[in-house]
Amino acid sequence: MKRPRELGRARASAERSYCPLFAGVSGVIFPHMSDRLSHALLYGIFDTGYANPADAALIVERMVAGGVDLVQVRAKGWEEEDVDGLAGSVAEVLSGTGVPLILNDFPQLVPSVGADGAHVGQADHAVADARWRAGRALAGEVPPVLIGKSTHALAQAEAAEAEGADYIGFGPLYPTPTKAGRPAIGLEEIAEVHRRVSVPIFCIGGVKRENLEAVLGAGARRVVIVSGILLASDLEGYCRDVKSELRRNAGLA
């Protein structure tokens, strides 16, 4: 039995997914959040390792105002019910913005939170399992659920696509305390992963406004930035700067 606030969130998620362009015979129309994903360049993460959960709404609002295209909630070591509460507050902020909300792990919380998907690591659920736990067993179901996967090598990137991931993270490019203990892979394989993999690739790990030019120069098109954004004194301006560089790189500005 869903609690009322959960129903409210699920409804808010459905409402923000509504688009008359996709009207069909059923009258219940969901555009594909995957369209949002395919145009996404900047992926921001609200990570409790860097930001006070009490500030989540304000921070995510600023991220969106700065042009972040996807938002993930990452709360390592948290209990499921606490993640549900935090992600629910972020879902409310994102409601009506069209910016998809992705949960790090916890695919089973996608329906109650009103999130749009989940992100899994190499040691987490398989993509199909995550999709099933999110209540949507098959890719292409409506409303769609986006399942992303972390990859740290070319072979893992190809495997994640073959497994049905909607997008991948590729990195860490640079050593980063956000993913302590995970060796950096450098920039050398960025161009090759873009040749081999068709789903959106978000380069991640130590990416900052300061090294973005080098990352894009190596062939990246989309990035995830965690600490760079969350530790910025002007978070919105930081996102805006990065986004405009990403747009320029993509030939959109």
Ligand code: TZP
């Ligand atoms: N996966 C690979 S690197 C990384 C994750 C979650 C952390 C990225 O964080 P930051 O602070 O942008 O380096």
Ligand code: MG
């Ligand atoms: Mg994980």
